[in-house]
Amino acid sequence: MNTLLELRNIEKKYGDDVILSKVSFTLTKGTAIAIIGHSGGGKTTLLSIMGLLQRATSGNVLVDAIDIGGLDSYQLAKLRGQYLGFVFQRARLINSLTALENVMAPAWFIRRGDNMEQQAKDLLERFGLSHRLDHKPQELSLGQLRRISLARALLLKPPILLADEPTNDLDPVLAKEVAECLLTARTEGAGVVIVTHDPNLANQADQTFRLEDGTLKPIVYNNAAS
């Protein structure tokens, strides 16, 4: 079974406002999906639903064939820890922690204690940050913060990686670097969902959708890159 994440007829309403309507798609292992659309169009809401951070008004979300509809908040938290990695729009690092500690933070809650520190160091080294392990976020550049955020998302080797505007505000060189890091996760079998405004990034995905008027429309099909 290659399906990691499946959305079936997802609908999301805030009061009378329909944000998402009949959204369906499937994310399989080793593939990347890009979702583009204008600001305020519901992309972040959709990503939140995929990330089990909020519930849809109707429809089904299945993670590794598990329908999350009947799960309570504790079970959802456990599922997030087991299956999902997030790269947020901003780096979202904890200012009181060093770069290394920020990368290790997810492991503190999931309690996968085996050699996590070494794995975190390896990731930071891979992203060229081995000399910044003990630096606090306020001592680092924007690009470094993004790479730390990415390392944090990859630490627990999540099967599903969700990225919200990962290249937003970055210069082209840095954006390319972050995109490469993100899409490399496909080679390790992860499914990647990227919400972006960046057409270059969207083009590198295996499949691209446009979120328009609450519905998801496939617009471009790229050749599989994995």
Place this chain on the structure above:
Amino acid sequence: MLLLIWKSLLHRRLQSLTIVGSIAVGAAIVFSILAVYNGVSSGMELSKQRMGADIVIVPFGETLEPSLLLFGGAAANSYMPKELVDGVRAVKGVHSVTPQFFTHSLSADCHDIGTKNRMIGYDPASDWILAPWLKKVHKTELKDDEVILGAKVPVWAQNKISILGKWYNIIAIAEETGTTLDYSLLVSMNEARRVVSGDRTLKKVWDKMGPPSGLISTILVKVDDDANIDKVVSDIQEVGLMKPIVAAEVKKRIADQFTVFAILIGGIGFLTVLTSLLHLFSRFYTLTWERQAEWGLYLAFGATGRDIGLVIVGEAAAVSLTGSIIGLLLGSGLYKGSLTLLEAYQSFPFVHPSWGFLASIAIGIIIVFTGLGALAAWLPAHQGSRIDPSTVMTRGEFD
């Protein structure tokens, strides 16, 4: 998670220190109040059991405060004729009497005791104060080179003590009584009179009142159980020029003063603790909302609501624990300082609390303050644990 708590507290260092400081002050006040109050209560109780006198009669011209005479160990060199003892013994309602003769030790050379303590000569024929200690060492009376030391008299050698250049064998060290006896050197009446007869500063007294062998300093009186103590006091005053002090009244006055003191300082302590807890509550309540995005991030990592609650309660418990431990250190200083201050103002029966008692209130304060700190953070923790995980996607930057 412990690292997360520690780092977060360090990151908000000033806020954390403010709360630690206010909790420490509260804990210090509570600790010192409990220790002082326990010492006074024990002193009151012990003095009741061991002092054994209902009325203490001193010479008419004695100007020292009754509390200082009974509990302070003040060296009193005032005397009255020993014939008054028989007159007092004959008063109706008096059960028993025993005279004592006071002088004081002075530092005469380098081997001496080094402090000025009251020296009490007792009357073996009528005494009931020293009898229990003498009985313990299988003696009926003290020889002229023997001494029983009060519990708070400093001792330099194991079995001997030098007083005014003469070496005495220490027969026993009395248990703490919470009274003036704790600061006294108890010797035979003859020895006390011999010591004082050589004191040139008192020559004028002997010239005026006669030789020490015909004088006493105090008469301790026990009254019958059914006697009217006011009537007994009035009748004693008829016997001659004397100043009877009703020990129970002095104790009651001191007890009343301490109750007021304890209520006043205890009230301040309570308000300090309450303020600290409100401060703690308000800080964590505010932080819970300010840190919504951070909680959301942890929830996205897979943390449960319970984990978030534990982080918040853990931070509160950590500052409360630190504050209460620092408070205990401050409290022991405050205890000694306030005791010195109180003793300078008023003599009172006091028995130092045992280490066991101090340890138990220290542990109690740590548990109660840490528990209350955690409790104050319970509501913020409860709210923190219910935060919508999607806030991580929508909220601004973190602190």
